[in-house]
Amino acid sequence: MFAKPQKEHQWLDQLIGTWSFEHACQTPDGTASNTTGTMTCRSLDGMWLICESTGGSPEEPWSSIMTLGFDTAQNKYVGTFIGTMMSFIWQYVGELDAAGKKLPLVSEGPTFDGSGRCRYRDTVEIVDSNTWLFRSELEDQGSWVQFMNGTHTRILEK
Numbered sequence: 001m002f003a004k005p006q007k008e009h010q011w012l013d014q015l016i017g018t019w020s021f022e023h024a025c026q027t028p029d030g031t032a033s034n035t036t037g038t039m040t041c042r043s044l045d046g047m048w049l050i051c052e053s054t055g056g057s058p059e060e061p062w063s064s065i066m067t068l069g070f071d072t073a074q075n076k077y078v079g080t081f082i083g084t085m086m087s088f089i090w091q092y093v094g095e096l097d098a099a100g101k102k103l104p105l106v107s108e109g110p111t112f113d114g115s116g117r118c119r120y121r122d123t124v125e126i127v128d129s130n131t132w133l134f135r136s137e138l139e140d141q142g143s144w145v146q147f148m149n150g151t152h153t154r155i156l157e158k
Helices: 007-015
Strands: 017-026 032-044 048-056 061-071 076-083 090-094 102-110 117-128 131-140 143-156
Touching (some): 007 061, 017 131, 076 102
Antiparallel strands (some): 017 143, 048 061, 090 102, 117 131, 131 143
């Protein structure tokens, strides 16, 4: 029961710190928006990463919490995402790519128009020690369609 952090947990340490971000989004219906904000990521004893974000505008502020960890029994990264803009809790599962730079996290959730459910994929991509990308896609007829792209830039070190 008392697991110790593995190299997979340590990979997540790259995200520890405070980040500014810019996200560009275009929903399937063509609605486009841009948002900026900050994210603070901290480690929970090397086992879990907890990322708290705030963004939006004064008229429409939002906040969110993302958790990421590595489940040694499944041999997969796992996590969750919740935000003030929705009542759904997203559950992630994913595997690091062979190059060790991209972590695609797959989930299933409500469609944008509320007509059902579909698969989603959020990908964390490490660019360098001060920059990482976050891309969101949905699966449409067997293909991944990007609807959000974000760049995170380090403000403060770990």
